Amino acid sequence: MLKVKDLSFGYTKNHVLKDINFTINIGENLAIIGESGSGKSTLLKLIFGEHDLEQGQIFWKSTEILGPKYNLVVGYDFMKYVAQEFDLMPYTTVEDNIGKHLSRFYPEEKEKRTQELIRIVELDNFAKTKVKNLSGGQKQRVAIARSLAKEPEILLLDEPFSHIDNFKKQSLRRNVFNYLRAKNISCVVATHDKNDVLGFADEMLVLHNKSIIAKDKPHSLYKNPKLPLVASFFEEFNVIDGKIYYAHELKIVNNSELKATVKQSYYNGNSWLIETLFNEQSIFIYHNKPLTEGKKIYFTFLK
Ligand code: ADP
Ligand code: MG
Secondary structure: OEEEEEEEEOOOOOOOEEEEEEEEOOOOEEEEEOOOOOOHHHHHHHHHOOOOOOEEEEEEOOEEOOOOOOOOOOOOOOEEEEOOOOOOOOOOEHHHHHHOOOOOOOHHHHHHHHHHHHHHOOOHHHOOOEHHHOOHHHHHHHHHHHHHOOOOOEEEEEOOOOOOOHHHHHHHHHHHHHHHHHOOOEEEEEOOOHHHHHOOOOEEEEEEOOEEEEEEOHHHHHHOOOOHHHHHHHOOEEEEOOEEEEHHHEEEEOOOOEEEEEEEEEEOOOOEEEEEEEOOEEEEEEEOOOOOOOOEEEEEEOO
């Protein structure tokens, strides 16, 4: 398993991460979330051994992960890392990039494996295209495929689908996470996207102010977010009397003790999100039709 123990780190005197502790079992998928600048990428780089820790230790099974001060070459064979800024060979083709680290002594296996990975990231039509001629999202898919070429034991993904358009995102996410699951490859994913987490992560860790402020199964944190920061990752939410309610947990009714004034209606495909003013506070409620500004409405709680 991966064990992160009492980890502290800063690029300067100021800490980016302080006293971080967690473990991941073999084959598990852990999602790391947090606002921009909360240290998600830094944590992945530390797990990869890209920087020396200020304090603490990281282990994969019984191997201690060491930084550049102790390791001539950064990284280990059992671990792959797909950075936010993926670095590919621009003047070579998609298939050459993916197969780069596969042995040329087994040309048939190399070819078969490369084609399998190209299918997983759905780049069949681009196998012979030079990487420099690809879009950002396509490059990101090449980087993911290349990281899987030698089947790591643990994969670190930094916002892996952030450059990929919505047309492709859903199927790609299923392909990649299902592949990792099938091969029992552990995975740590830094992400902004709740869809990377809810359907795929076993555990979810929230970074804020240098620390882990929440860690639990995604559905537990979704059902009971406790903190506005956690709720905001999932959905539009409201704080009423100190309690958190998602917009879908409120309902507009004919009469109740809670009266609000409509400010604006936003179409979202399934319904409308109605922004209302209640006790001088914006309250968001889903509704089956738009409502006109200034209209008085009543709402109630569904939980
Ligand atoms: P996230 O991935 O959650 O957006 P990062 O790990 O990239 O956050 O950054 C965490 C903090 O560390 C930020 O304040 C960022 O400015 C700082 N930081 C990141 N990389 C470097 C670096 N190479 N040198 C100095 N500071 C850095
Ligand atoms: Mg980042």
